[in-house]
Amino acid sequence: MTEKKFASHADVEEKTVSFDRLSDHAYAYTAEGDPNTGIVVGDDAVMVIDTQATPVMAQDVIRRIRAVTDKPIRYVTLSHYHAVRVLGASGYRPEHIIASRDTYDLILERGEADMKSEIERFPRLFRAVESVPGLTWPTIVFERRMTLWLGKLQVEIMQLGRGHTKGDTVVWLPQDRVLFSGDLVEYDATPYTGDAYLADWPATLDAIAALAPEKLVPGRGAALKSPDEVRAGLEGTRAFVTSMFDAVKAGAAAGKDLRTVYKETYAALKPRFGHWVIFDHCLPFDVSRAYDEATQYRDPRIWTAQRDKDMWVALEG
Ligand SMILES: [Zn+2]
Numbered sequence: 001m002t003e004k005k006f007a008s009h010a011d012v013e014e015k016t017v018s019f020d021r022l023s024d025h026a027y028a029y030t031a032e033g034d035p036n037t038g039i040v041v042g043d044d045a046v047m048v049i050d051t052q053a054t055p056v057m058a059q060d061v062i063r064r065i066r067a068v069t070d071k072p073i074r075y076v077t078l079s080h081y082h083a084v085r086v087l088g089a090s091g092y093r094p095e096h097i098i099a100s101r102d103t104y105d106l107i108l109e110r111g112e113a114d115m116k117s118e119i120e121r122f123p124r125l126f127r128a129v130e131s132v133p134g135l136t137w138p139t140i141v142f143e144r145r146m147t148l149w150l151g152k153l154q155v156e157i158m159q160l161g162r163g164h165t166k167g168d169t170v171v172w173l174p175q176d177r178v179l180f181s182g183d184l185v186e187y188d189a190t191p192y193t194g195d196a197y198l199a200d201w202p203a204t205l206d207a208i209a210a211l212a213p214e215k216l217v218p219g220r221g222a223a224l225k226s227p228d229e230v231r232a233g234l235e236g237t238r239a240f241v242t243s244m245f246d247a248v249k250a251g252a253a254a255g256k257d258l259r260t261v262y263k264e265t266y267a268a269l270k271p272r273f274g275h276w277v278i279f280d281h282c283l284p285f286d287v288s289r290a291y292d293e294a295t296q297y298r299d300p301r302i303w304t305a306q307r308d309k310d311m312w313v314a315l316e317g
Contacts, residue, residue, distance in 0.1 A: 042150020058091030079182025
């Protein structure tokens with residue numbers, strides 16, 4: 001058996017970008033499972049939700065925004081702290097960068113380690129990494145919920161609960177019934193759970209479902225354009241998160257070690273989820289966190305570039 005290349009080092013193929021209009025105010029920039037960016041066009045300004053990984057990569061988003069509006073890009077909202085989503089922020093020259101208090105705390109605590117770790121995990125996704133000026137710092141930090149009026153357009157920026165990280169933030173347009181979920185929801189793409197709160201995640205999906213969005217932009221994968229597609233996205237994410245965590249909890253309860261639990265969980269999930277993008281990338285990180293949460297670590301441990309590689313050798317070597 002050939003050894004699996006570390007994280008996403010075997011992933012070198014560029015993806016095709018789609019820029020979809022979801023409502024009078026909402027657009028989705030998606031790329032076949034690469035990290036998505038959401039766009040809200042208000043009466044007087046534009047908000048970007050998640051930025052792409054570098055300022056150079058952000059230029060392609062800006063080019064597509066400029067094809068539909070010349071309003072200023074005044075706000076960037078961070079769905080969470082992960083480098084691959086936030087380090088392109090400076091490319092938009094926003095007046096404000098909005099994040100939850102919990103996301104701010106994570107940037108302070110582990111942003112530097114996360115940046116180094118993610119850049120090494122995903123070489124293709126950090127095109128022109130030298131254009132990144134450093135960490136992305138919020139200028140507006142909120143707790144639980146804030147409302148922003150872009151003219152007459154109501155934009156609700158909310159923490160509905162923990163899941164993918166403790167700081168997860170969704171953006172909700174109640175008038176258009178469009179929701180931007182960040183990595184709380186994925187579609188035909190494997191949820192990354194290395195920094196997750198797996199026991200909390202299903203209830204947070206319930207809170208998203210309770211808003212009854214008609215359209216949803218997931219963290220990765222195509223935009224969901226009908227209530228049925230939204231339901232499929234929520235249910236697929238829930239199925240992965242719960243079956244992965246249940247398998248790991250059962251293995252840990254039986255006293256099995258991490259490597260054994262990893263091999264068994266991988267085999268159990270592969271038939272149903274193995275075709276989702278980044279499955280092989282995510283599973284070692286996902287099972288490591290699930291094992292931690294099932295045993296002794298309530299909060300996710302910090303991933304460093306070194307811990308990433310040690311873990312990979314332990315599970316895949
Ligand atoms: Zn993420």
